[in-house]
Amino acid sequence: MKIAFMGTPDFAVHSLNVLIEEGMNVVCVVTQPDRPQGRKKVLTPTPVKAAAVEHGIPVLQPQRMRNPESIAELAAYEPDLIVTAAFGQILPKAVLDLPRLGCVNIHGSLLPKYRGGAPIQRCIINGETVTGITLMYMAEGLDTGDMISKIEVPITDEDTSGTLFAKMSEAGATILRQELPRLLEGKVDAEPQNDDESTYAPNLTREDEQLDWSKTSRELYNQVRGLVPFSGGFTLWNGEVFKVWKMSKPATDVTLTGAALDAKPGTVLDLSPEGIVVRTGDNTVTLTEIQPAGKKALKASEFVRGTSMTKGTVLG
Template identity: 60%
Template sequence: MRIVFMGTPEFAVPSLKLLLEQKYNVVAVVTQPDRPKGRKKTLTPPPVKEAALSFGLPVLQPERMRSAEAVGALEQLQPDLIVTAAYGQILPKALLDIPRLGCINVHGSLLPKYRGGAPIQRSIINGENKTGVTIMYMAEGLDTGDMISVVELPITDEDTSGTMFEKLSIAGAELLGATLPSIIAGEAKAVPQRNEDATYAPNLTRDDEHIDWSKSARALFNQVRGLSPMAGAFTYLNGEVFKIWNCEELGNGAAKASAKAPGTVIAADNNGIQVQTGAGILVLKNIQPAGKKPMNAAEWLKGSRLEAGTLLGDGGTV
């Protein structure tokens, strides 16, 4: 058995390690090219590359997996099976046809819901109470292949994208380990997806990070959790970007009795910054003012004046 593993972020690392721990013959790892990161734009390798090199595995980093050169490099490896997990590019048919056992993908959602590049974040942003991992055969479309196995996990109010990425990466690796024997033996029973039930999870944009205070406190609570700790949600304070990393929902009752405009600061004290939304009060707990690091809102208030009645979100457009 010759396996090529394809993945990029931290989510994929447990699946790669599982293959190695279970003594599968991983002949190469394919990942995205190193990218500039941080304020200094330091060229940084993806987590999967770092993991692969630590195990002494050959690493390929084609810019475009659809190029004839990239497909040719994969053909020379003569894989029996290709395993992908959050690789980040749609694979061409010419590549999918190379391994005799096909290509399988470890996808972070309960397919056919949340096909696409940001299934975990959008599950939380949309207020889902459960998600999971689906292992499927890969097809030419976007996460459209037949499903082989599934594991389901709850999403709690305490979860963020960060906690769910970790939980699902581990669950996905375990599911991969349990599923591979049937694939290798030719006994896997794949089920076609119901395309009529499909929903999509496109990659996040700056618009997805911008807070619209006319939405309910619950919707904004979910938005903040879904963007933490990666991008972060943001509003404006005095014309400058003001990020929100953690918050709590007080409920809908206060909104009915309030004539305050959405985005109005109701109170700012040791409990955090209370902000009126379209339905309910949102308490900002961890924030990041422009030019500063993330910090506890109560600590920031000790050295900054933020008076009740201040309107957030009036400083500009996205």
């Protein structure tokens, strides 16, 4: 059996390792081109490429998988099965039709919910308490293929996108290991998705990172967790970007009175050793890790000791 693996970030590495550990004949790995990373813009291979090179597996890095040259390069390996996990490009029908056992994808949600490029982040932002992995056959639509198997993953209040990505990566590897024998035998009873139950999880934009203080404390808390560690949330202070990397979990037993009750959302109510207390649409949140413009991220408790920010400052 010849297997081609397609993936790019850390999320996909565990699944590639499963194929290697199970002694599969991984004839090639397809991943995104090397990209500049960091302030010095050092050209850096993807995590999947690094894993493939370590195991001596040939690596293909097409700019566009739709190009005839890219398709021909992959076809030359004559894969019986293609396994994908967060590859980052939509596959054309010519690629989907290559392997006789089909193309399967390890998708980071319980389909048909959260089709699209950012299901893990969107689950946290939307306040979900459970998500999961769906192993599915790939089709021409966006995450619309028949479902092979699912595994649930709980989301805790302490999870960020970073911690949930790690959990989901492990779950993806588990489900692939469980289903691999059936996939190779071609004995899979797949279930069609119910399109009426589908939701969409588009890639995050700059607008998704901006904090709207008129939202509830819980909504803001979920938003920041869903953006960490990739971008964090941001607001404005003195006309400049003021990033928020961490908030304390919203208290449920706090009742606002007096000036705090009348303050507009975004108003700084207190600068305390615990952090920066900000009025929200329904109550308050405490910012505990922040990053002023042009500075490094730091604990809010350190920031308040030498800042010109005062009570009554309005963020946003």
